[in-house]
Amino acid sequence: MNRLAMILVALLVLSALGVLVLETWPVAGARPVAELQGDPKRGAYLARLSGCITCHTAPGAPPLSGGAALVSKFGSFYAPNITPDPTQGIGTWSFQQFVRAVREGVSPDGDPYYPAFPYEFYATLTDSDMADLWAALRATPAVGTPDVPHQVSFPFNVRAGLRPWRTFFESPVEYVPDETRSPEWNRGKYLVWGPAHCAACHAPRNVLGGLPSSLELTGDPAMQDGGKSPPLTARYLTANGYTKPALVETMRTGITPSGDVLGGSMAEVIHGSMKFLLDEHIDDMATYLLDIGRK
CATH class of the missing domain: 1.10.760 (Cytochrome Bc1 Complex; Chain D, domain 2)
Incomplete structure (x- = not known):
């Protein structure tokens, strides 16, 4: 067998081993779930x-x-x-x-x-x-x-x-209520970090799409779609004119305190999701966002 043939065989073997490793890499088993009557x-x-x-x-x-x-x-x-x-x-x-x-x-x-x-x-x-x-x-x-x-x-x-x-x-989010905070604040935290998944766009991802280990809503200057997202910390929001009524209005309509209109993927979120939410849930999210990252 000549040198080129040996190299090709070695590459094929390594490729096959690589595929085998990937295909057999363990994925955690399913967690138990209660069978409940849904609404x-x-x-x-x-x-x-x-x-x-x-x-x-x-x-x-x-x-x-x-x-x-x-x-x-x-x-x-x-x-x-x-x-x-x-x-x-x-x-x-x-x-x-x-x-x-x-x-x-x-x-x-x-x-x-x-x-x-x-x-x-x-x-x-x-x-x-x-x-x-x-x-x-x-x-x-x-x-x-x-x-x-x-x-x-x-x-x-x-x-x-x-x-x-x-x-x-992988960084699954764990929601833990803060007993020192109000029910509104805790609902806001759950909505922001859970179903509304704000950090999916407003937290910086690494080059392989992974979220940071310490999840914070510091914005992402280099989103995977080529755009950028602003921070959602209280310091950033208040510095940009967001009072609670203004933040509620922006989340509901997409109109910012300066009169601009949010576009891109955020416009889709507002018109496909946020505008349908209950007033109390929008209010809860605003309560939480205007409190985090104050220091």
Whole structure:
């Protein structure tokens, strides 16, 4: 065997070993979940709050039948059809499989989802929340729209690479109430760090898309879609003219204290999610945001 042939064989062996390592890299088993009777009305509200409808509905398409492209430096990701269609949607899923997908980012086949899906924040959702979401999705009309494949370049298109990524970069959010704070402040904290997943855009990610270990809403000057997001700390907000009524108005309408109108992905969040929220929840979020990072 000549030298070139030996090198090619060695490369093939190393490649095969690399694929084997990735494919067998362990993913944590599913956590237990209680079987509860869900409230579809509350679940529909959670779907708005969590951005499910915004991300999983393309312009002009039936609700939850699949989303428009989420463009990033890694490529374009397309949210799948999550209607109860048995072929193209999630009609054959069990409740346990649904919970694992949403809170842990693992498909029914055991494959990890790309972190473009903010499961790290949905880890805060309770069993009751999940039962309500499930009830709402099961009540949605089934639509047979096929999923659009992700358009991601090598090596990020190697799905198995997400297995070691999770080991080193996954940061599931844990919500712990602060007993020294008011119920409004604690609800705001839960909404901001949980279903509303504000840090998905307003916390800086590293070059591989991982969130910082100490999650803070310091903004991201180099978002994966090429844009940038401002801090959401109290110091930044107050310095830019945000009183509580002004922040509530911006979250509800997208109009800033200076009269500018928020655009880009934040406009989608406001018009697809925030404007549907209860006044008390918008108020809770403003209460929390105008208190964090004061020092």
